[in-house]
Amino acid sequence: MSDLKDFNWNGFWNDVDYAFESYIGKPVTDKDIKDAESELGYILPAAYIELLNNHNGGVLNKNCFINNNGDCVYVTGIYGIDRDKKNSILGQFGNEFWISKWEYPPIGIVVADTISGGHDMIFLDYRECGPTGEPKVVRVDQEGDYSITLLADNFGDFIKNLYISIEEITDEEFQSLSDTEKVKLLNEQEDLDVDRAMELLTNIGIDNLSPTLLSALGRMYNNNGRPEEAIDLFNRIDETHRDWSWYYRCGYAHASLACGESYESKHVQKALQLIETAMKMTKEDRLDKQLGWCCEVVKYLLTQIKPKEYKVDYPLVYETIKNVFDKKNSKDTIEDKVTTEGKVTGDINECEEDKYPTYDVVHWVFNKKTYSREEFSKEYNENVKKYTDDGQADDDDRLEEPEILVTYEAWIESVDQLFDNERVTDEELFEEDKEDGMWQVEIMAHLVADNGTYFTREELLFKLHNLMANKELGDHVFFEGIEYEGHECEGYGLIDNEDGIPVFYTCCGS
Structure with a gap:
């Protein structure tokens, strides 16, 4: 259970006219809460009652929910219990409306809506705990055949994992977050506006960035075709903070610069040295997915380098690609191909001596002629x-x-x-x-x-x-x-x- 007694509500709500019209109800009393529980047939969680005492529903300023599993949901507002407000649990568009009219499953209480306009809703889920227990918070997707996704184990954790959207957050609001929160926000939302994501970090000042934030910005530079700047950032990180991801990301940057260069080139050699170390560290820590990413750097960025060239100098790279990620086991182990640093999309690579050839050096142009x-x-x-x-x-x-x-x-x-x-x-x-x-x-x-x-x-x-x-x-x-x-x-x-x-x-x- 996670309560909200010490929660900082500053900047949480967005008290626009629409919020007062449709969400924000009159101050609640103990009787209001008891009456709502009686009508709904569920005991409201303590953290939700804390929220009602602060604000009886409302539109959110911190409207982006992000949990540690990478789930990201954009919430419009939290429902209060004032039946005179249409967007409230007991209002016109409340619990009964969504379950009876939109056929959402009767698993508990609709507690928030999203930017989809009703096509996915946030529920307090009482299925496991019963009507008097501590409900989980889930997202129910109406367009996905009412599929249910767990967001948080309790309402307090749900509220604490709401952030301001990257498109709306100010520099001051961003800088008030912890490093962990900054990285979580950027990881889940940078695709919305990657330029703003990088700007939020650079506005702090490169010299003021912690190793964690230097690495985050370097990763974004890697993914956006700026490997020289990425290397500069990675080199600023002290050796005591250089984990597997530092060697992987720095190797990725050098491999990006090595396109078309020969095996003896500086960037090719540096990339292989770094990836060899990254592979050693990921193997020691049993990080199979990350080990796969390391393999992908060699296969899909150093495409001009043949395995036989690095077989002697970098035996760990050679043996890992050749043996650990054998084709026969790839579908059950590493099912994703990296196209940008750390972002996965398809099946693991093969090397020169794998079972199947790639024929990627064959030059042929398809045309409309059917040949004998x-x-x-x-x-x-x-x-x-x-x-x-x-x-x-x-x-x-x-x-x-x-x-x-x-x-x-x-x-x-x-x-x-x-x-x-x-x-x-x-x-x-x-x-x-x-x-x-x-x-x-x-x-x-x-x-x-x-x-x-x-x-x-x-x-x-x-x-x-x-x-x-x-x-x-x-x-x-x-x-x-x-x-x-x-x-x-x-x-x-x-x-x-x-x-x-x-x-x-x-x-x-x-």
Whole structure:
């Protein structure tokens, strides 16, 4: 239980005319509280009663709820118990209205509304504690089939985790927060206005930032294409405060600067040195997700560096990517691919000696021509024979699977454009979703190797090309390789294999 007896209400409420009209009720009495409890059939939590004694409902200035799990909800107002105010628990848009008219589940009391205008509401949830216990605070999403998300274990914690929106907070209000609160606010809201997020920190003065805030600002610089400034900030942090994240973030910045440089370059070497240390620290602390981020820096930022180049100098980097994040286990361990520092989006990377090739150095441009095998082979050999720097024969770099699933993105006017071995991955296509007469879709196709054992590069590209030839690719016509995405057992009805077969995403650039 968390009470609000010592809570600082300064700056909490936004007493605009609308608040007085629709939310803020007359001062409460003990009788008002007892009568409300009797009518509702629930005992109100002590922290909520503290709030009522301060302000009988109202619109919030601190309107952004952020908890430690990364949940972020924008709250309009807290409901009071004055039935004469329409936005109150007993008012026109109170508990009975949301449960009977909007069919919200009868799990307790609607205590706050959000910026969605009724499409998600904040409840006191009495399901576990019963009508006389301490309720949890949850968000119920009407548009998500009334799904319920836990926000806080009690009402007091909910109130204490409300912050002013990054778009509204003043420098003075931001600087009054603790470092932990500043970082929490920035982490959850910087996407709303990243320039303002960085400004809030820089306005404190770089020399006045703590190691925690220097690291937070450096991370934002990394994510917004400013690695030189990020490195300057990271170097200001004393060695006693350099944890795994310092080495990871600093390595990320150097790797960003190393684009196109050779293995011997200063930034490549510095990035690998830092990531090697970060990997050691994350392994010691059993931080599997963060270890995956370290792997991603090497694979997706140092794309020009081959594993065999750093195998001897940086054995931990090499072995970690090669062994710890093996393809067969990646879907059950690290399911996300990092595209910006610490932000995850897809499946873990592979290295040169992994089971599957990527073919990311093959140069091919997709077009509208459907080729015969002979025609394709001729053009392929003319345009692609120099795609490897070691003269490796096509048959030496084969994909050792008898059958695979491939996915790619395209625009189609009709499902009639799909071949028998293709399906769209969208659940349903509606005419009203078309843009300029076409749907943008992801397509999955089932391919079988001609020899029943493996695919050569030429065979795979030939089959991919002819699948795409009758579809619109826009300006994404340059083949950039394939990425392993895991194993699939059904493939939208294309296969039926309880062991699954590998799925590869076809990367196309403009």
